[in-house]
Every structure is written in structure tokens, then in C-alpha cells.
Amino acid sequence: MDGVDALTGFERLQFSDRTVQVSALISTLPASSFLGTSSGEKLTGTAADDFFYGGTGNDTLSGGAGTDTAYFSGNYSQYRVTRSKDLVLVTGPDGSDSLTGIEKLQFADGTNVDTAGLLDTVAGTAVYRFYNKTTGTHFYTINPSERDAVLKLAAYAYEGEAFKAQTDNAAGQGLAVFRFYNTATGTHFYTANVGERDAVLKLANFAYEGSAYYASATAENGYDPLYRFYNTQTGTHFYTASETERAAVTKLVGFVAEGIAYYVDA
Numbered sequence: 001m002d003g004v005d006a007l008t009g010f011e012r013l014q015f016s017d018r019t020v021q022v023s024a025l026i027s028t029l030p031a032s033s034f035l036g037t038s039s040g041e042k043l044t045g046t047a048a049d050d051f052f053y054g055g056t057g058n059d060t061l062s063g064g065a066g067t068d069t070a071y072f073s074g075n076y077s078q079y080r081v082t083r084s085k086d087l088v089l090v091t092g093p094d095g096s097d098s099l100t101g102i103e104k105l106q107f108a109d110g111t112n113v114d115t116a117g118l119l120d121t122v123a124g125t126a127v128y129r130f131y132n133k134t135t136g137t138h139f140y141t142i143n144p145s146e147r148d149a150v151l152k153l154a155a156y157a158y159e160g161e162a163f164k165a166q167t168d169n170a171a172g173q174g175l176a177v178f179r180f181y182n183t184a185t186g187t188h189f190y191t192a193n194v195g196e197r198d199a200v201l202k203l204a205n206f207a208y209e210g211s212a213y214y215a216s217a218t219a220e221n222g223y224d225p226l227y228r229f230y231n232t233q234t235g236t237h238f239y240t241a242s243e244t245e246r247a248a249v250t251k252l253v254g255f256v257a258e259g260i261a262y263y264v265d266a
């Protein structure tokens, strides 16, 4: 396809598994438009500002120079969008597409996403978890040096990588997770809620330790919910991004589910 002229007379793009109205796609297709079929294909743009619609199938879209846009025929909420360095993966009703050099995503519901603003989820950093046998609580750290120091402590059992988060807020969209040390219980408390942080800052037995790592406030871009529980026996909290673990802890007497605290890469 080489632009608007090639589409004259077409009202619909017929795929084997769905039909897309061209008028619904976009009112006026840009001069440099690349339209795919129901097959998986590789569409390569030009140095100009290109418009892509890969159709269904697993497509590879390369924008090249310019400010390029990829269109998706479903609503934004139907897709999982993740980014790993320069590669953006969009999975949903149009298949599983790999995008490079595409600056903008446009969805049927009018949602526009700037790919440069997507958090680099796949390249997230491991958050390590320890079980403190003395207090019966868990400790989480994204800092390898701190992990190595805690590995030497007899009271802590290393449980591996709990989930992935960001070490800093380089992408500008991260949600800081604040860490406190409870001097009364010898345990740590984590919260991404600024109001809660400010309330805990006023408590005498909590020492503020700054931002532990950066998470996401929403499930967008491939992030998964992190659940928080309150342990009524120890007066401490437990955090997990594992659905299996969440289901198990929900059944335990003494643990009160507090819902989703924030979102991480499980």
C-alpha cells in the first residue's frame, strides 16, 4: 500500500477474523500509510512521518526516522503494552506486534500513547526478599549491596527475587515506594501512599529511610498488582505480587487483606 490513493473505494479492511472500518480507523489516512493484512508481516516505514496499521497477525513495524504512529483497532484497555529499551510490544485484539522507531500509539477509543513515556518494564530490576526468622516478617530490597549484607545475617532467610521494579525514576512516571524502619518491632514498612507516608513520619517509632524503589500507580504497561496484608499478630505488613501467594495468605488467620498497594512487574 502506498497511501490514500490505494485505499480509494475501500470502506472496510476485511481480515479473516475481524473487519475494520477504514473510516473508524482514522478520518484521513496520512500520505505515508502502511496497512497490513490478517497475516503476520513486516512493515517498514520511511524517513517521513508514517502511519501503520498492521491488521491482525503478529506484525513487526519499523518506523525509521520521523514521528511515526501505529494504530490499533481495539480500545486501549484491551491491550498489554510493554517496552524493553527501543522495542515496544503491543498485545491484544490485533495480535502481538513488535514495534521499533514508532513514537505514537493510537487506539480506537481515541487513547494516544507516547512510547517514549512508557516505563521500561522488561528491564526492571529485581527486588530481593528475605524472611526474618526472629520477627516472622519479610524484608525487601532492590539494592544488591544491601542484599549481600543481609545475606550474612543469621536471622534472615533469602527467598529470592520477589518482583521487578525500577531503581530510579528516570522515565519520570515511577511511583516512589517509601521505606520506614520500625524501631519497636525491628521490621520495615513500605508505602507508596504519600498521605500514609506523612502520617507515619509523625510516629516516634518509625525511622524514615527514603525511597526503596519505584513502582507504578496503575496496571498499564505490563505492571501487575502488588497486594498488601496486615498481620494482626505481629502488627506488621506483608507484600506480594504473586497471585498464588496472595490466595494462600488470604486463607490464613491473622492476615487482613488491604488490597492493591501499587503495581510492579511480577
Ligand SMILES: [Ca+2]
Pocket: 036, 037, 038, 039, 040, 041, 054, 055, 056, 057, 058, 059
Ligand atoms: Ca498483520
Ligand SMILES: [Ca+2]
Pocket: 045, 046, 047, 048, 049, 050, 063, 064, 065, 066, 067, 068
Ligand atoms: Ca518514519
